[in-house]
Amino acid sequence: MILEVKEITKKFGGIQALTDVSFRVNQGEVFGLIGPNGAGKTTMFNIITSMFPPTTGEVVFIKKRLTGKKPYQITKEGVCRTFQNIRLFPDMTVLENVTVGQHCRTSSGVWSGVLKLKSQRMEEESIKRKARDLLRLVGLEELEDSFADNLAYGQQRRLEIARALASDPKLLLLDEPAAGMNEKETNDLFELIQKIKKLNMTILLIEHDMPLVMKVCDRMAVLNFGKKIAQGTPEEIRNNPAVIEAYLGREEEDELA
Amino acid sequence: MLAELINPYYLQVLSFILINIILGISIYITLSTGQLSLGHAGFMGIGAYTSAIVTINYDLPLIVGILLGAIVAGLTGILIGLPTLRLQGVYLAIATLGFGEVVRVLFINWEGMTQGAVGISSIPHIGRELVTGLRDTGFTADMIGIRSNQLISVLVFLILLVVTILLISFFVRQHRSRVGRAFAAIKMDESAAEAMGINITYYKVLAFAQGALVAGFAGALYAHITAYISPSDFSYHRAVEILIFAVFGGSEVIAGPIFGAIFLTSMPELLRDVSEYRYMIYGVILVAMMAFRPQGLIDYNMIHKLKRLRKKKDQKTIDEKESKRHDIGS
Numbered sequence: 001m002i003l004e005v006k007e008i009t010k011k012f013g014g015i016q017a018l019t020d021v022s023f024r025v026n027q028g029e030v031f032g033l034i035g036p037n038g039a040g041k042t043t044m045f046n047i048i049t050s051m052f053p054p055t056t057g058e059v060v061f062i063k064k065r066l067t068g069k070k071p072y073q074i075t076k077e078g079v080c081r082t083f084q085n086i087r088l089f090p091d092m093t094v095l096e097n098v099t100v101g102q103h104c105r106t107s108s109g110v111w112s113g114v115l116k117l118k119s120q121r122m123e124e125e126s127i128k129r130k131a132r133d134l135l136r137l138v139g140l141e142e143l144e145d146s147f148a149d150n151l152a153y154g155q156q157r158r159l160e161i162a163r164a165l166a167s168d169p170k171l172l173l174l175d176e177p178a179a180g181m182n183e184k185e186t187n188d189l190f191e192l193i194q195k196i197k198k199l200n201m202t203i204l205l206i207e208h209d210m211p212l213v214m215k216v217c218d219r220m221a222v223l224n225f226g227k228k229i230a231q232g233t234p235e236e237i238r239n240n241p242a243v244i245e246a247y248l249g250r251e252e253e254d255e256l257a
Numbered sequence: 258m259l260a261e262l263i264n265p266y267y268l269q270v271l272s273f274i275l276i277n278i279i280l281g282i283s284i285y286i287t288l289s290t291g292q293l294s295l296g297h298a299g300f301m302g303i304g305a306y307t308s309a310i311v312t313i314n315y316d317l318p319l320i321v322g323i324l325l326g327a328i329v330a331g332l333t334g335i336l337i338g339l340p341t342l343r344l345q346g347v348y349l350a351i352a353t354l355g356f357g358e359v360v361r362v363l364f365i366n367w368e369g370m371t372q373g374a375v376g377i378s379s380i381p382h383i384g385r386e387l388v389t390g391l392r393d394t395g396f397t398a399d400m401i402g403i404r405s406n407q408l409i410s411v412l413v414f415l416i417l418l419v420v421t422i423l424l425i426s427f428f429v430r431q432h433r434s435r436v437g438r439a440f441a442a443i444k445m446d447e448s449a450a451e452a453m454g455i456n457i458t459y460y461k462v463l464a465f466a467q468g469a470l471v472a473g474f475a476g477a478l479y480a481h482i483t484a485y486i487s488p489s490d491f492s493y494h495r496a497v498e499i500l501i502f503a504v505f506g507g508s509e510v511i512a513g514p515i516f517g518a519i520f521l522t523s524m525p526e527l528l529r530d531v532s533e534y535r536y537m538i539y540g541v542i543l544v545a546m547m548a549f550r551p552q553g554l555i556d557y558n559m560i561h562k563l564k565r566l567r568k569k570k571d572q573k574t575i576d577e578k579e580s581k582r583h584d585i586g587s
Contacts, residue, residue, distance in 0.1 A: 049452060075454035087449040089442050091509070091557050100442045104454030106435055110463070113434025114427050120434065127435075147561075167454050 002027045002202050003048070003079075003171055008057035010043055010226075017043045018054070018226045025171070030193065030203045032213045032220030034237075036246060039223040041206045042084055045175055048204075049081050050074050061171065076104045080164040081173035084206070086156045090149035094140055094159055097148050098131035101166025134162040138192060154185040158192065171202045178209040186212055214238065222246065260403045268410035272482060274522045275417040279475040281502035281514030282424055287468035288508040289432070290461050291444035293346060295496045296337065296353030297472045299360035302491030304330040304473025305480035306364060306371060309380045312481075319386055323477040330473020331466050338465030342458060357496050364488035376487025383416060383481045384409030413482055420478070424471065428511055440464055472499075501539075505546060507553025510560050517553070 003025040010018040018040045025031040033041050047054045050071050058067040066074050080101075089097050106127060112120040135141045138158040143151065148159060157177055164172060174193075178186045186209060193216050197203060207213045213220065214234040222230040222237060224246040230237055237243055280301065287294045308326035311317045317325070341352045364371045371377065388398070388409055398408035431437050439460045442450035451457050480486045498521075506517025521539075528538070546553070 051448065051452070070456075071448075071451040072454050072456045075452060080454070081452055083449065083452075087446050087452075089445040089449065091445060092438075092441060096438065096441075100438050100450070100455075101453050103435065103439060103442075108435045110431060110434075110436050113436050114430045116430065124434075147557075163453065 001025070002062055003204065004060040005044070005048070006058050006060065008044065008047055008054045008059070010040070010047060010052075011055045016226055018047075018223075020057075021223065021226070021228050022057075023221045023228065023231060025202060025204055026219075028197070028200065028202055029218040030197060030205060030216055032217035032234075033204060033206045033223065034208075034210075034213055034220055035223035038225075040226040041223055042175060043226075044223070045081060045173055045204075045206065048074075048173065049079060072104065075167050075169075078168065078170035079173065080167045080169035080171075082157070082160040082164050082175055082177060084175040084179065086153075086160055088148040088156055088159060088163070090147070092148055093145050094135065094148055094151065095128070095131055095144040097159055098134050098162050098166045099127050101163040102127050102130060103167075105166075105168050131162075131166065134165050137165070137195065138162045139188070154181050154188075157181070157189070161192065161196075165196070165201075169201070171204060172196065174203060174205045174207075176206050176208060178207055178212050181209075190216055260407065263403055263407040263411060265406055265410040268414045270523065270526050272410075272414050272417050274519055275414070275421045276475050276479055276482070277499075277502065277518040277522045278421050278515050279424060279478070280472060280499045281506070281518035282428060282511065283468045283471035283475060284499050284503045285468075285508055285511055285514040286428060286464055286471065288503055289437075289440045289444060290464040291345075291447070292461060292465060293350045293500075294353040294465070294468065295350050295493075295500060296356040296360075297468065297499045298491045298493070298495035299353075299357035300330040300334060300469040300472035301476035301479070301495065301499075302360050302364060302486075302488070303333055304476030305486050305491070306377070306476075307473070308477035309377045309480045309486060310370060312381050313377070313379075319381055319383060319481055322381075323474065323481065326477030326480075327470050327474035330476065331470030333473075334466040334469025335462060337469070338462040342461055354493070354496065357491075357493065361488050361492055364491070371488075374488060376485060376490075377480075378485045380480050380484045380486065382409075382484045383478070384413040387412050387416075417478065417482075425511065425515070432511065436460070436463075501543065504553060505542065507555040509552060509556045512560070513553045513555040516555055 001024050005021065005023050008018050008021045009016070021040070021044065023031075033044060035041055046052055048059050048066065050066065050069055054067060058065055060066065061077055061079055064077060066077065066079070069077070089100060092100070106123055108120045108123050132141060132144065135144055138161055140155060140158055140162065143155065148156065151159060161174070161177065178189055181189060190212055193203065193205075205213070205217065217234055219233055220231070220237055221228055222240075222243050229242045229246060230240045232240070280297065283300070284294065284297055287297070304326035307329045308322035311325055312319060312322035337353070337356055341349055344352055365374050388405060391397070398405045403411075432440075439450070439455045442453065442455055443457050443460055447457055476491070479490075502517035502521060503514040504517070505521060506515065507513025524538075531538070
């Protein structure tokens with residue numbers, strides 16, 4: 001077990017965004033977090049990465065409590081995320097975006113950077129090399145000098161994944177990576193996730209594209225109105241009546257009967 | 258011959274341009290993490306007063322006074338930076354504006370130390386001190402055939418030029434390093450930067466303190482070049498003037514505020530004939546900038562295009578050489 005989410009509740013004023021949600025993610029698996037719009041999935045991501053604190057409950061990552069830490073410390077612990085609404089650094093080049101991702105794994109300060117000490121130059125070399133490797137992994141190596149802002153939508157999503165991978169995470173959080181993608185792009189993304197999984201990475205995935213989720217996830221949890229209504233393998237989820245109800249609504253015959 | 262070429266007046270204008278470039282750099286550093294500060298006149302004043310007071314009252318050497326002025330301003334920057342970190346944009350601007358006014362009022366009212374609104378005069382002058390020092394070693398202005406006041410202006414100008422070049426190369430290098438990338442990331446998207454593992458508190462305070470330090474440094478140099486300072490030198494107008502270097506020239510790349518400082522300091526000199534209208538011209542320029550080019554004259558895109566152009570040119574010369582070699586070969 002790599003991540004344990006324990007009885008998380010989150011209230012925004014009078015709105016209860018999450019109620020007592022718990023789940024565990026095992027090392028090396030792709031775990032899906034699904035549910036209709038507004039079910040609280042992104043809120044859960046924001047709590048795991050400490051963008052804001054939970055009202056009650058805690059998040060534990062490899063025996064360390066994440067709750068109460070700052071977002072940058074959580075990245076250093078080995079949890080990195082992408083955003084639902086892409087948040088790249090728009091005026092940086094593709095390569096620079098990925099180099100920023102390596103910030104917490106590198107250490108040059110003001111003086112070594114200004115004096116260009118040997119250690120700093122070697123670190124810069126290795127940062128660039130690693131950034132290029134990651135761009136090759138996500139298939140953007142040709143575009144390293146373009147501004148992130150000028151990339152196509154699907155490319156921006158891939159770049160966000162590369163940037164997150166640059167921080168050497170043990171757990172990668174992907175927030176709707178297939179949103180807005182066409183079928184071909186979604187297929188490419190599927191292959192990319194498979195490749196990332198082979199790098200001994202654990203992935204927690206929020207996604208609406210059901211065929212993709214069913215194909216790529218080992219296990220998943222389903223949220224509806226801030227509550228966990230089901231958990232299991234794709235097969236189990238597919239046949240779970242509560243999930244079908246949450247997504248499709250109750251069948252009319254039931255109501256009539 | 259040399260004596261006719263050196264005009265102390267022009268050299269003084271050039272010296273002020275250099276000081277303004279340093280001030281432009283100071284606002285650029287703070288802006289490079291997206292923090293809008295109107296307190297730089299305050300930091301400049303702290304540097305100027307600190308250096309003036311310690312060199313007059315405690316007879317410290319000029320260089321110690323100037324460094325001390327910069328350090329005190331930098332420390333104040335940390336003190337101001339920490340609590341105002343949560344503020345952004347216009348709110349931070351107002352808070353720092355308030356800070357600047359507090360500093361100015363302090364200069365006016367702390368008469369025992371600052372001589373109040375009258376200001377401090379007969380501050381040791383960098384050029385004159387140097388010339389005196391040189392005379393002790395046996396070197397005088399006559400030996401190279403110029404007058405003493407010409408030598409003073411030349412020395413001041415050269416010292417400022419070296420200092421400015423060192424500062425620019427410092428911050429250009431910093432910009433290209435891990436720290437510079439962290440600054441840029443914070444400026445473009447603070448939450449994303451933090452999610453990528455950047456300690457934004459640390460880097461924002463660092464940028465704020467660096468900006469304050471450099472502004473204090475410029476202030477200390479200013480004090481020892483004009484030999485007279487008063488609280489009105491560091492008023493709100495100065496803060497806006499510093500900010501305008503970056504607004505006009507552009508704050509995205511360091512070349513922006515440098516260009517802004519050069520242009521806006523030399524313009525009044527070039528426009529002597531229409532000097533009555535020069536503030537109107539300033540105003541028109543600013544309104545036009547906000548309407549047509551809010552990011553300033555020099556921006557990322559421009560630098561990027563220039564780089565690409567140079568790359569292409571290099572490629573072209575390589576190609577030409579290749580083809581020539583080919584011709585010779587065949």
